[in-house]
Amino acid sequence: AQTVTQSQPEMSVQEAETVTLSCTYDTSESNYYLFWYKQPPSRQMILVIRQEAYKQQNATENRFSVNFQKAAKSFSLKISDSQLGDTAMYFCAFMKHGGSNYKLTFGKGTLLTVNP
């Protein structure tokens, strides 16, 4: 079974600054996907970024990028030029590759507050 750990229950950052959210995971699988989802107060879960484990290059989506360290089983999210709209709960998640399962294992989440 997989586990996902987010060790920072809450974080805060000033607008326009950079913040990094941590995520570690444990798995015996060699091929898998990792995700960051964002859940603002509106409650919709929004996909922020996705990383395939077989790709060495770190995924990037505009101001969002990841630092994927496969050997260390670490998957941190960096948010650059933080905006007030980035205030949300952020969840790290794991999905095994292949088969017909598609199930996600979630971490407990990190509440990020962006201050003006």
Added chain:
Amino acid sequence: SAVISQKPSRDICQRGTSLTIQCQVDSQVTMMFWYRQQPGQSLTLIATANQGSEATYESGFVIDKFPISRPNLTFSTLTVSNMSPEDSSIYLCSVVPQEIDTQYFGPGTRLTVL
């Protein structure tokens, strides 16, 4: 991705009643899931909604309490039966579009049971 809608967006219900939540997708999808998110918590998977057959439930969830239907590849319902205040949660559906190994989520239904 996919455009996913859920109805209702929120509801307040009395103890002992049932509520059916609908999830509609704008395209055919491979998988549909139902989650519960209790206040301040992460998401817990209730079940996988299987097209044309009985849903596959996770440990701790049973069909009598959470009956699920999925009559086609774009629609599913979750019923929360015989509700108690402990059922107060956000209920979310998610989908895996064809040929995309990613889950996308609906906007959620906020349920309050009095």
